[in-house]
Amino acid sequence: MPKKMPSPCIGVCKFRREGHCIGCSMTKTQKKMYKTLKKPAFQRAFVDFLIHQQAAMGRFTHWAPAYLRKCRKKGAVPPAALE
Template sequence: MDTKVTDAADAAWTTAPSPCVDICKYKRQGRCVGCSMTKAEKQAFPSSGGAEQKREFIETLIGRLQESARNPAFWIMSYRRKCEREGVPCPIPVEGDDA
């Protein structure tokens, strides 16, 4: 793998914003219907560590959405828009990208 691609991917995860997509309605077992995080997870994310920890955290959220029979594509689309608004690269690749 090209180290430039790896460096860019790591940088995207390092600067990844919170997975919160500004819906903030807690229903399902205390989890937000928009992002599937608990209030404690939302508060902890900014200090959740480096690129690897953020990647694992977001992958866990995507898994939760899939397990709850929700299509994670809707959250991913909202998260990509959030990254764009904040002017940071979205760490979640577009399906079909080779990156």
């Protein structure tokens, strides 16, 4: 059984940029939504969506290395798009 994906939050939590966090690009609603996702496949799909959102918004190059460290620390397999 795949390990639970850690939250995409990297602990910055400053909501600017039209309500998006400057650390991970999630809105407050998206952060709440992620917490409700129980199946690893849904969590992984959400993180993939977030990667695309960050690419569209720009200026989130700091997130991927921080999230990779978080995944490795928790023993979760990071999304293929980050490796």
